Amino acid sequence: MAEPMTAAAFHAALRAEGVTVVEVGDWKAHNRNHKGAWGPVHGVMVHHTVTSGTARTVAICRDGYASLPGPLCHGVIAKDGRVHLVGYGRVNHAGLGDGDVLQAVIAERALPVDDEADTDGNRYFYGFECENLGDGHDPWPAAQLDAIERAAAAICRHHGWGAESVIRHLDWQPGKIDPKGIDWTAMRKRIAKRLGTAPPMSTPAPKTPEVSLAKLRTAARTDPPKAGTPMSYKGVATVETALVDEGLLARSYSDGHWGTKTTPAYAAWQRRCGYSGQDADGIPGRGSLTRLGLKRGFKVVD
Known part of the structure; x- marks a missing residue:
């Protein structure tokens, strides 16, 4: 400081x-x-x-x-x-x-x-x-x-x-x-x-994309698209790409904001996983997100 x-x-x-x-x-x-x-x-x-x-x-x-x-x-x-x-x-x-x-x-x-x-x-x-x-x-x-x-x-x-x-x-x-x-x-x-100091450590790139459940849920609940603002969480784009690959979303918006079309697409994924009612509300849960990650190559973290 x-x-x-x-x-x-x-x-x-x-x-x-x-x-x-x-x-x-x-x-x-x-x-x-x-x-x-x-x-x-x-x-x-x-x-x-x-x-x-x-x-x-x-x-x-x-x-x-x-x-x-x-x-x-x-x-x-x-x-x-x-x-x-x-x-x-x-x-x-x-x-x-x-x-x-x-x-x-x-x-x-x-x-x-x-x-x-x-x-x-x-x-x-x-x-x-x-x-x-x-x-x-x-x-x-x-x-x-x-x-x-x-x-x-x-x-x-x-x-x-x-x-x-x-x-x-x-x-x-x-x-x-x-x-x-x-x-x-x-x-x-x-x-x-x-x-006159030692060279800094390099920052290794993660081999497997990681998606934070907590950050993703926050984005899904509070983050409608805002034109011109910085993305709130990169993991949104990772999940959107996975939903596109599953045929549930037309395209990945890749702007880091959880848009209005992403929620129903994720709800459709939850229903595909066997969830219904409030458990298929389009807000990611650990079970559905883990299944999506295992299928589409990303790791779910807290």
């Missing part, structure tokens, strides 16, 4: 790490603090912008959009390696993410799979947006990768964190892919080397 640096200390830490800093307007006072607390801080999050052109990218990250007001990060890391400071305090960069991931960052251990959006990341993370189209083809110049390494290390050095405290947006919020195209294992090793 750490209190955020002052803006002056943040600026000084970046410069001390060899970062070329560009101050943009009133960045020290430009924030979203009126929307909620910033801090305690626990880590650094890296994103890509899906934009091209440094001037345009910086302007967007400073001002935001009508639907997502700026600032959208603390610093914009341009392709030439310069870091443009656009805001300081609470900023709109992380959004809702997985609380289990936050606990892993705090403990500096291997990250679990991010499968729900239940925790306000804007409060807990420093955020850097990197100028890149995010299509897997737009290159990441050496100067930009060096700046990511240095900027992340600067914050970690100040707070006494290791490279395990530096994560991607895709590690945090289900459905995100950024920053696409960076060898993240190599980047975290670079950060660790700069800090």
Whole structure:
């Protein structure tokens, strides 16, 4: 647990790490603090912008959009390696993410799979947006990768964190892919080397998909589709795919929300399992979900 640096200390830490800093307007006072607390801080999050052109990218990250007001990060890391400071305090960069991931960052251990959006990341993370189209083809110049390494290390050095405290947006919020195209294992090793610490542990991908009964039931009871919101639980998509394979659902919506068509489809699966009445209400139970998992290749956990 750490209190955020002052803006002056943040600026000084970046410069001390060899970062070329560009101050943009009133960045020290430009924030979203009126929307909620910033801090305690626990880590650094890296994103890509899906934009091209440094001037345009910086302007967007400073001002935001009508639907997502700026600032959208603390610093914009341009392709030439310069870091443009656009805001300081609470900023709109992380959004809702997985609380289990936050606990892993705090403990500096291997990250679990991010499968729900239940925790306000804007409060807990420093955020850097990197100028890149995010299509897997737009290159990441050496100067930009060096700046990511240095900027992340600067914050970690100040707070006494290791490279395990530096994560991607895709590690945090289900459905995100950024920053696409960076060898993240190599980047975290670079950060660790700069800090003089041991390389962080990699996060193994689960061999068999896991579905939490408790999280799935919560989604089924309280989570109608919400356009434009992050998925609440990845396991919903796993179950929907299984229902499609069983011929009970036309398609998997894959947005992590338990929709109105998923409930009757699951109720049909419950009836196929021999349940009736309230036991076939479309809300998953352990017996029916376990049978579906055994048939369709996922594991049911608490």
